[in-house]
Amino acid sequence: MIRIGNINYSYGVKPCLEHISLNLEEGKIYGLLGENGVGKTTLLTLLCGLKQVQSGAIDVDGHDPFDREPAFLSSQFYLPDEVAAIEAKAGTFAHDRGVFWPEFSIDIFKEVMKIFEMDTEQKMNQMSAGQLKKTWISFALACRTKYLYLDEPTNGLDIPSKAQFRKAIMSFTREDSTIVISTHQVKDLENLIDPIIILDNRDVLLNASVEEITSKLFFDYGTVLNPESLYSEQVPGGFIQVYPNTTGVESKINVEALFNTVHKHKDLIKGIFSHE
Amino acid sequence: MNKTFDLNRFGKYLSYDLLTSWRKAGLSVIITALLPLWFYLIYQIICLVFRGHLGQFSVFGIVAAYIVSFVIVTIAFPVRVYGFLTSKKAGSDWVLIPASAFEKFLSMLVVLCIAAPALWFGSIVACDAVMSLIPNYHGMGLTTLFNGLDSILSHLNTENVDFVFNSPVVSYLNWSANALCFALGAVIFRKNKVVYTFLSLMAIGFIFSIAIGIIGGNPSLTSETITDDSVIRTLNTSSIVMYFVEFLAFFGGLYYRIKTIKH
Numbered sequence: 001m002i003r004i005g006n007i008n009y010s011y012g013v014k015p016c017l018e019h020i021s022l023n024l025e026e027g028k029i030y031g032l033l034g035e036n037g038v039g040k041t042t043l044l045t046l047l048c049g050l051k052q053v054q055s056g057a058i059d060v061d062g063h064d065p066f067d068r069e070p071a072f073l074s075s076q077f078y079l080p081d082e083v084a085a086i087e088a089k090a091g092t093f094a095h096d097r098g099v100f101w102p103e104f105s106i107d108i109f110k111e112v113m114k115i116f117e118m119d120t121e122q123k124m125n126q127m128s129a130g131q132l133k134k135t136w137i138s139f140a141l142a143c144r145t146k147y148l149y150l151d152e153p154t155n156g157l158d159i160p161s162k163a164q165f166r167k168a169i170m171s172f173t174r175e176d177s178t179i180v181i182s183t184h185q186v187k188d189l190e191n192l193i194d195p196i197i198i199l200d201n202r203d204v205l206l207n208a209s210v211e212e213i214t215s216k217l218f219f220d221y222g223t224v225l226n227p228e229s230l231y232s233e234q235v236p237g238g239f240i241q242v243y244p245n246t247t248g249v250e251s252k253i254n255v256e257a258l259f260n261t262v263h264k265h266k267d268l269i270k271g272i273f274s275h276e
Numbered sequence: 277m278n279k280t281f282d283l284n285r286f287g288k289y290l291s292y293d294l295l296t297s298w299r300k301a302g303l304s305v306i307i308t309a310l311l312p313l314w315f316y317l318i319y320q321i322i323c324l325v326f327r328g329h330l331g332q333f334s335v336f337g338i339v340a341a342y343i344v345s346f347v348i349v350t351i352a353f354p355v356r357v358y359g360f361l362t363s364k365k366a367g368s369d370w371v372l373i374p375a376s377a378f379e380k381f382l383s384m385l386v387v388l389c390i391a392a393p394a395l396w397f398g399s400i401v402a403c404d405a406v407m408s409l410i411p412n413y414h415g416m417g418l419t420t421l422f423n424g425l426d427s428i429l430s431h432l433n434t435e436n437v438d439f440v441f442n443s444p445v446v447s448y449l450n451w452s453a454n455a456l457c458f459a460l461g462a463v464i465f466r467k468n469k470v471v472y473t474f475l476s477l478m479a480i481g482f483i484f485s486i487a488i489g490i491i492g493g494n495p496s497l498t499s500e501t502i503t504d505d506s507v508i509r510t511l512n513t514s515s516i517v518m519y520f521v522e523f524l525a526f527f528g529g530l531y532y533r534i535k536t537i538k539h
Binding site for chain 1: 285
């Protein structure tokens with residue numbers, strides 16, 4: 001379990017995260033959404049111990065991430081947006097590096113590489129950005145860690161690879177894993193992420209499961225504009241609208257529309273989803 | 277599992293570190309250690325072109341080649357192997373490898389102060405052996421080189437002073453000090469690592485010499501009272517103090533940087 005308690009982080013005098021509190025539970029794939037510069041990447045780097053919170057605290061199963069204790073480090077994997085091109089063949093890299101993660105499986109690495117149609121004999125410093133990303137994703141999944149932080153994992157992936165990525169995530173992550181995926185490519189991961197976290201510099205605007213969201217908001221894909229809609233967008237053949245779910249009828253979530261609704265009605269949405 | 281040191285984990289990390297260091301710079305160390313051979317070949321080519329026959333390679337050429345090779349390796353090796361730590365991509369990946377900061381630091385010491393000098397020394401011994409087989413080579417073997425240095429430096433000795441100059445040990449201490457210093461520069465400075473390390477060293481040296489002058493200066497020493505004995509004793513003491521402070525600063529600085537590096 002990850003407990004984030006009232007953390008603050010700033011770059012120089014420019015505040016990035018202010019008074020952010022959040023709990024992340026086991027066995028869930030969190031989608032971390034937010035506008036550019038709200039601190040999604042900063043939050044992930046704080047969670048994995050690359051940065052130190054300036055005030056407040058992060059507790060990951062009793063560990064302070066910045067202590068970087070080996071037991072803690074072996075329970076997590078952080079995949080940044082831009083990954084390093086190692087001077088080695090993909091297979092050799094995975095073999096040499098995997099020994100540090102107790103549950104690492106070279107077979108899973110090969111399997112995921114196969115899903116991505118990648119060659120383990122290819123040198124990583126000769127790969128394209130997308131190929132490199134796929135190799136690192138394969139490695140991250142093969143580590144089978146309890147905590148997996150993925151920053152923009154689908155950036156740079158071609159169209160078939162995005163589906164392959166979803167398949168790999170569904171097939172090779174542990175049931176008790178907490179996965180946090182920060183992304184702007186919401187459509188790539190729409191059916192994967194649950195719960196959804198929408199972050200603002202100074203607040204967590206939303207942290208709710210898809211079930212909770214659809215029980216409280218209705219996503220209408222009709223042709224008639226509803227006067228009560230909190231957000232509406234014209235699309236070919238009609239509208240996407242979001243309004244409070246007063247009937248209890250379930251609808252299919254549209255993450256992009258949800259995101260825009262939350263940003264347009266920050267206080268209202270916070271009120272709707274408030275657990276107090 | 278011990279948070280700071282676990283032998284099994286350290287073993288894994290050390291093997292990984294040795295392997296990646298070898299891949300990054302192993303061959304470069306060997307090629308640089310063969311510098312006397314390259315110097316010899318270039319010299320003979322020049323002789324053949326301008327004189328029409330092979331020349332007698334000077335002892336100074338060999339000594340110069342060894343010194344240049346030594347300097348290049350001690351400066352370039354740490355930067356090549358550990359310079360990536362300041363890079364956001366590769367550095368953050370390294371920080372998150374499951375081993376403690378102490379284990380990473382210890383492994384760095386082994387690579388910089390044991391593995392690299394062993395590889396370099398093994399390569400120059402091999403180079404020396406190969407060059408001894410060259411028919412027209414009337415150069416100087418490594419043992420002769422060290423003995424020669426000792427005997428030259430021992431000329432400083434006077435009958436009244438018990439003075440021993442152990443050049444292999446001093447060379448090794450020099451190597452370690454240089455390697456640790458440039459490793460520290462490599463993990464602190466993001467760009468122009470070698471240049472900034474040189475400039476920092478100059479600045480520190482300047483401050484250090486002024487401090488030693490102020491603290492250790494003896495106003496009673498004049499050109500009349502100064503003797504070989506007093507000069508050598510002062511040199512010895514200041515060298516010991518300098519090495520001690522240097523190693524302490526490099527060890528402490530490297531460990532602190534590894535422990536607290538952020539990305």
